[in-house]
Amino acid sequence: PAGALALGFDFGTSAARCALVDAEGSLVCSPPPYPWGDRERQQTPAAWREALFALLESVPAAERRRISRIAVSGTSSSVVLYDAKSRRPSSRGCRMYDFNVNRQAAGTSGEEAMKLIHSVAPEGHTVRSPTSALAKVVAWHLEEPLSPEEQIAHQADFVAAQLCGAGPIVSDWHNALKLGYDVETLDYPSWMRSGALGEILESRLPRVVMPGGLAANICPELAARLGMPTDCQVVGGTTDSIAAFLAAGASTIGDAVTSLGSTLAIKLLSSNPVSDAARGVYSHRLGDLWLVGGASNAGCAVLREQGFTAEELARLSASIDPSAAPPHAHYYPLPSATVGERFPRADDSAVAVLQPVPEERALFLHSILYGLARIEADGYAALKELGASELRRVQTCGGGSDNPQWMALRERLLGVPTSRAARTDAALGAALLARGP
Numbered sequence: 001p002a003g004a005l006a007l008g009f010d011f012g013t014s015a016a017r018c019a020l021v022d023a024e025g026s027l028v029c030s031p032p033p034y035p036w037g038d039r040e041r042q043q044t045p046a047a048w049r050e051a052l053f054a055l056l057e058s059v060p061a062a063e064r065r066r067i068s069r070i071a072v073s074g075t076s077s078s079v080v081l082y083d084a085k086s087r088r089p090s091s092r093g094c095r096m097y098d099f100n101v102n103r104q105a106a107g108t109s110g111e112e113a114m115k116l117i118h119s120v121a122p123e124g125h126t127v128r129s130p131t132s133a134l135a136k137v138v139a140w141h142l143e144e145p146l147s148p149e150e151q152i153a154h155q156a157d158f159v160a161a162q163l164c165g166a167g168p169i170v171s172d173w174h175n176a177l178k179l180g181y182d183v184e185t186l187d188y189p190s191w192m193r194s195g196a197l198g199e200i201l202e203s204r205l206p207r208v209v210m211p212g213g214l215a216a217n218i219c220p221e222l223a224a225r226l227g228m229p230t231d232c233q234v235v236g237g238t239t240d241s242i243a244a245f246l247a248a249g250a251s252t253i254g255d256a257v258t259s260l261g262s263t264l265a266i267k268l269l270s271s272n273p274v275s276d277a278a279r280g281v282y283s284h285r286l287g288d289l290w291l292v293g294g295a296s297n298a299g300c301a302v303l304r305e306q307g308f309t310a311e312e313l314a315r316l317s318a319s320i321d322p323s324a325a326p327p328h329a330h331y332y333p334l335p336s337a338t339v340g341e342r343f344p345r346a347d348d349s350a351v352a353v354l355q356p357v358p359e360e361r362a363l364f365l366h367s368i369l370y371g372l373a374r375i376e377a378d379g380y381a382a383l384k385e386l387g388a389s390e391l392r393r394v395q396t397c398g399g400g401s402d403n404p405q406w407m408a409l410r411e412r413l414l415g416v417p418t419s420r421a422a423r424t425d426a427a428l429g430a431a432l433l434a435r436g437p
């Protein structure tokens, strides 16, 4: 309808945020974020609920009246068990994205869960990671059998469901990937439905919809109380990193976003999926397209480790000639405590190569930035080799995107237009997802 707005929420690692866009996808408003404060608080479904309603109430009433669609993004593989009847979280609470069953589940339940999953999940499947949503659920069951009423939801699904009436909680392609959902066949695979795993998961797996596709209608009483249209729809959500990709405005085959944070990660929009378990490459389905990507263990963390301050990074970078060869082009900038690399090349014994150290700090920095740029370029080359679509342009986000000389150096190695992403706010990405194509 004319004047309709789409609302996106992002439940990220440090805060919950929301953003409203109009039918053209332009930002209408983004209320102040709701910070989690300490880490403990972030981990409770009760805090998510509080954040959701605090953010909704901070949207001006005039805009609230025009909201027609809502989507939520959450941290990937954060899971919660809830009671099918009351739809409240079960007493087990939730397990967040970085919970590792091998280290954090009680007793031997983590190792047992991994053993069970490894005996049935195909080699290299994303659920074989000790931080996968499936690993967390199976370990819960092995600690104490799940009750018949306990159902599985992800953070994003659970939050979105707080806006809907009764009924089972619905998930989406992106959040359900690390639970084991098969986005090519659009169903759970047979190995999840049979044997010991099937018995544990039977009738607990969420129904899965397309991100941006209709999930449920808003609860009419809630709509009336908050002054929202009663026909407002809650649509399938996504994960925070995909929402950030969407915020950058990447929408055409060959569009890519490189994240230059503590670690270096790349994502490319491809016409076809590719995967390489050994290197942690997998594909998320995005409408008719695929978002393929990989993440290196190297990244800007090494700059911090080598003592480069923000001021020094800006000053020294300004003296770098992006077209000149660095003195040490062979650097491999892994953090000093890291052993092993995943992507672009899998090597369990890889360690940092940052020798020799030039006397001049600017030359040291140039060599490190060059080493990271080569990892990025090799990463895109690896995706192409695996059969992904041709790279067309690269947008950049993260702390390292604020560096014009590095940008020029990277553009030279990548061979395609390379720029800083104008927006990377995941709440905006969720709002754009809610708006639809």
Ligand code: ADP
Residues within 6 Å of the ligand: 260, 261, 262, 263, 300, 301, 302, 303, 304, 310, 313, 314, 317, 397, 398, 399, 400, 401, 402, 403, 406
């Ligand atoms: P995180 O992944 O921890 O969220 P950020 O996206 O906040 O990381 O990026 C922080 C990193 O960006 C730091 O390691 C810092 O060294 C790096 N960084 C900050 N400014 C610059 C710059 N001008 N050039 C290159 N790297 C930078």
